[in-house]
Every structure is written in C-alpha cells, then in structure tokens.
Amino acid sequence: MGKYILKRIAQAVPLLLIISIICFTLIQLAPYNAVDAMTNPKMSKKTIELIKIKYGFDKPAYIQYLYWLKGILTGQFGYSIVTHESIFNDLASRIPATMILVLPSYICALILSIILGLMAGLNKNKLADKIIDGFCSIGISIPTFWFAMILVFIFGYELGILPILGMHTIGINSTADxxxxxxxxxxxxxFAFMPENTRYVRSSTIGQLSEDYVMVQEAFGASKFEILFKHVLKNVLLPIITKLGMALPMLITGGVITETVFGWPGVGPYFIKAIQGLDYPVVMAVMVLSSTLVILGNLISDILYVVIDPRIKSMR
Structure with missing residues (x-):
C-alpha cells in the first residue's frame, strides 16, 4: 500500500512540472502580454522598458519561468499587475466563498443523482427511465449562464423575492440574508452537476442488475428494492469514488460562470476579471491551482480504490 502511494506521488510530480510549463507557454503565446495591459501607445519606449525591467519581463522566457516556478513552490503566487495585491491573499479570501457554494451543491447533486440513477436503472426503458433521461438531456443541453439568468429574471426581477447579486446585502450579515x-x-x-452523474449511476446500475449475484438473490426471493439497496448500491457506489476525486477541482473552479452571473465573491469573478484585464499572473495561478487539484483528485481516487476494494489491493 505504502509503495503504491509513493509510486503514484512520484508519477504526479513530473506531471505537475509539465503542466506548469504548458500553462506558462500558453500565456507566453497569447497575442497580448502583461506589458500590454500596463502600457498605452502614448508611453515612450523608455517608460515601457522600465516597466519591463521592474516586473522582470526583460529577461528570457525560461528565466521568467524559473522565477515564477520558484514563487509557486514557495507559496508566493506573485502580485496582480492590475491591483498590485498579493494573489495568494486574494485566493485565500475567495476560495472559502467558492467552497461554501460549490461543495453543498455538488453533495446535493450527487445524492439526487444516486437516487434518480438507481430508479432509472431499475426501470430501464420504462416511463420513469424516459422521464429521468429526458430531464438529464435537458440539463446537459441548457447552458449554465442561461438557466442562471432565467432564475434571476423570474425570482429577482419579476417576483422580487430573492436578491440578485452578492453573498450578503450591504450592512446585513444574518444567516437568513x-x-x-x-x-x-x-x-x-x-442542476448543472446532476445530469452527468445521474447517467453515470444509471449505466452502472443497469450493468450490475445483469450480474449473476442479482439472479441468485432473486432466486432466494429477495425483492427488487432489497436487491437494489442492499447489494447493487454498494457496487454502484464504488465507481463514484472516481467521480468524487475528479470533483476536487470543482471546489475551486466549478462555479466560475455561476459565480460571475450572481456576483458571488468567489474565485469565478476574480478569474474572469483577470482574463479581461490581461492579468496573467492571476490567470496562471488559477490555472496551475486547478490543474494541481485535478492530479490530486486522481491520486486520491486511486488510493481510495485500493483502500476500499480488496480485489484491487491484491492486484497491487
């Protein structure tokens, strides 16, 4: 077990390095750079050169990368070239707000997905399955920002029963608000997280219901619901571990569009403003953070698989 974990960690380190190089290279290849964001055509060449020297943009790209990587490894993400604030402090203040919104949403979506997926799998090609599948198709087809704007229009403008923007009303800091x-x-x-997970559970349920152990339980007189919740559910939940691991980056970047539409003070608006303002240090920091969480999520999923499933443990 210990050897396997160390092996997976050893594999993750060079992958993180490659990702950091890709992120830095993509920013370097962008048609506009950080200097363009801080200068204007009226500035003299000397002034522009001084700005480049101040922020280290006069150095070769590989030197810039090494300085940037050193900062990332030491927890110093640098400073925003627009606000001049510490990126680390900005992210530290915004990540909790994002997690407060995204984590309950994903947990609720996962619970509903398991219930609906089991129902759809149990009633394959029947009315319940068609209704649930239709709901999933609609959910996948509807853009998140469009659904958000519909809710804003109905409950914010027309009915006026819910606030439109922010996390709190100015001057009010109550739980109800x-x-x-x-x-x-x-x-x-x-609504955005649920359709894909529901279809995932449905397909796993259908696969498990065709296994021999289900026929054995039916032969012993077990009811459909007893088979479903006592036997099938345990086997269906095992692959969900992979989905849980892959959900880790969603805790940071899973609500970018939704947060921006509703003005939620999380990572989403911060990231979008950085892109609009060509604030490349912020963009690179968020990209690397998200990529790191993807790799960490995969690592956690693999370890949980080994811990939970004895068959996988014996194969290691």
Missing amino acids: FLKHFIMPFIVLT
Missing part, C-alpha cells in the same frame, strides 16, 4: 442570496446559485450548480 445569506440563505436568500445562496438559493439561486445553489439551484443552478446542483
């Missing part, structure tokens, strides 16, 4: 702001983005994210 927070929940009012929380409801719409929570519904949007839950």
Whole structure:
C-alpha cells in the first residue's frame, strides 16, 4: 500500500512540472502580454522598458519561468499587475466563498443523482427511465449562464423575492440574508452537476442488475428494492469514488460562470476579471491551482480504490 502511494506521488510530480510549463507557454503565446495591459501607445519606449525591467519581463522566457516556478513552490503566487495585491491573499479570501457554494451543491447533486440513477436503472426503458433521461438531456443541453439568468429574471426581477447579486446585502450579515442570496446559485450548480452523474449511476446500475449475484438473490426471493439497496448500491457506489476525486477541482473552479452571473465573491469573478484585464499572473495561478487539484483528485481516487476494494489491493 505504502509503495503504491509513493509510486503514484512520484508519477504526479513530473506531471505537475509539465503542466506548469504548458500553462506558462500558453500565456507566453497569447497575442497580448502583461506589458500590454500596463502600457498605452502614448508611453515612450523608455517608460515601457522600465516597466519591463521592474516586473522582470526583460529577461528570457525560461528565466521568467524559473522565477515564477520558484514563487509557486514557495507559496508566493506573485502580485496582480492590475491591483498590485498579493494573489495568494486574494485566493485565500475567495476560495472559502467558492467552497461554501460549490461543495453543498455538488453533495446535493450527487445524492439526487444516486437516487434518480438507481430508479432509472431499475426501470430501464420504462416511463420513469424516459422521464429521468429526458430531464438529464435537458440539463446537459441548457447552458449554465442561461438557466442562471432565467432564475434571476423570474425570482429577482419579476417576483422580487430573492436578491440578485452578492453573498450578503450591504450592512446585513444574518444567516437568513445569506440563505436568500445562496438559493439561486445553489439551484443552478446542483442542476448543472446532476445530469452527468445521474447517467453515470444509471449505466452502472443497469450493468450490475445483469450480474449473476442479482439472479441468485432473486432466486432466494429477495425483492427488487432489497436487491437494489442492499447489494447493487454498494457496487454502484464504488465507481463514484472516481467521480468524487475528479470533483476536487470543482471546489475551486466549478462555479466560475455561476459565480460571475450572481456576483458571488468567489474565485469565478476574480478569474474572469483577470482574463479581461490581461492579468496573467492571476490567470496562471488559477490555472496551475486547478490543474494541481485535478492530479490530486486522481491520486486520491486511486488510493481510495485500493483502500476500499480488496480485489484491487491484491492486484497491487
């Protein structure tokens, strides 16, 4: 077990290095750079050169990369070239707000997905399955921002029962006020996360219901619901571990569009503003953070697989 974990960690380190190089290279290849964001055509060449020297943009690309990588490894993400604030401090203040919104949404979506997926798998090609599949098709087809704007129009403008923007009303810091702001983005994210997971559970359920152990249980007189929740559910939940691991980056970047639409003070608006303002240090920091969480999620999934499934443990 220990050897396997060390092996997976050893494999993750060079992958993270490659990802950091790719992220840095993509930024370097962008048609506009950080200097363009800080200068204007009226500035003299001397002034522009001084700005380049101040921020280290006069050095070769590989030197810039080494300085940037050193900062990332030491927890120093640098400073925003627009606000001049510490990127680490900005992210530290925004990540909790994002997690407060995304984590409950994903957990709720996962629970509903398991229930609906089991129902659809149990009633394959029947009315319940068609209704659930139709709901999933609609959910996958509808853009998140469009659904968010529909909710804003109905409950914010027309009915006026829910606030449109922010996490709190200015001057009010009560739980009730927070929940009012929380409801719409929570519904949007839950609706966005649910369809794919539901179809995943449905396909796993159908596969498990065709296994021999199900026929044995039926021969012993077990009811459909007893088979479903006592036997099939345990085997269906095992692959969900992979989905849980892959959901880790969603805790940071899973609600970018939704947060931006609702003005939620998380990573989403911060990232979008950085892109619009050509604030490349912020863009690179968020990209590397998200990529790191993807690799970490895969690592956690693999380890949980080994811990939970004895068959996989024996193969290692």
